Amino acid sequence: MSSLSERLKWLRNAHRPKLTQQTLAEELNISRATYARYETGENEPDIDTLRILAKFHNVSIEYLITGSCNYYKSLLDNPKITSLRFELKNAPSDKIEELIRFWEFIKARKK
Template identity: 30%
Template sequence: MKSLRSKKKLTQSELAKILGVARTTYAMYEQGQREPDYETLQKIADYFEVTVDYLLGREEKKTPSWSDEDEFDKWVNDPEVYKFYKEFNDSPEERRQALLAVWEILKKQK
């Protein structure tokens, strides 16, 4: 958890506030002196966009959908992908559904 927090450049106090726990409680999580309850564990996983299994050390990958972190970084930082995301996100629901339907058609083509 410490490495995930450090990557986001957060202090223990900042993350504790986000999670709704005391800083000392969060510090104990990092030190292995205390275990978060299920709800807090889920909040941590959601915040860092990892699986609960990853946090528990039961799987090596942070997320099941990206096997190569460099590939993900390249994709997420692509200006065209950002442009598409922005336009999609700002579109009305009806247009979003139409775009998703087109995407499904394109996925079936080889």
């Protein structure tokens, strides 16, 4: 992905459940047409909108603009991790704690 527009489209499509342009536009409090122009590259979001997009997708503004943030790039290149990250975004804290305990169990077992 080489452009902001491509990254925005990829992030929206990677979201689980998959987001429509309309749903994401409502989150940003803009029209669907405005958001669609961000994905086609006709327009670029202002800095405030970039901040909201970065927070919503749990990525840095640097990643949105340049695509070069090694930490986020390694996470975003794996669709399973991306899907899990979006699912965990709204998970109850007790389930997240249970998942962390399970992950610690798996790590200990491999040693």
